[in-house]
Amino acid sequence: MLIMAIGAAVAIPLVILHKKSGSSNSQGPNSGEPQSTGATSGGNGSVVTTNNGSTFYFINNFGGEWAYDPKSPFALGGMAQSWSPRIGSEDWVWGTHIARGVNLG
Numbered sequence: 685m686l687i688m689a690i691g692a693a694v695a696i697p698l699v700i701l702h703k704k705s706g707s708s709n710s711q712g713p714n715s716g717e718p719q720s721t722g723a724t725s726g727g728n729g730s731v732v733t734t735n736n737g738s739t740f741y742f743i744n745n746f747g748g749e750w751a752y753d754p755k756s757p758f759a760l761g762g763m764a765q766s767w768s769p770r771i772g773s774e775d776w777v778w779g780t781h782i783a784r785g786v787n788l789g
Contacts, residue, residue, distance in 0.1 A: 725752065727750075729741060729742070748766070
């Protein structure tokens with residue numbers, strides 16, 4: 685949860701700054717407005733389309749992935765970074781996976 689909060693704290697300002705930097709007709713994370721592909725999962729540099737139709741780039745340089753199933757919005761499947769197990773579908777192994785941070789909830 686802490687990693688997701690940190691990721692959001694980093695990603696949101698990047699998205700806002702990216703939208704203010706202007707636009708272009710080409711596609712890609714460094715070349716203007718995102719072009720949606722209708723994807724429901726992806727990795728670094730992929731385009732995410734929100735429920736209201738706006739789009740943004742998913743930036744995660746640590747190998748993380750996002751996943752969303754419109755038919756089951758609370759389904760499992762995202763991954764915070766490449767060295768962590770996939771949320772809900774891979775088991776956490778104490779002693780193998782490193783626990784970083786503090787969960788106060």
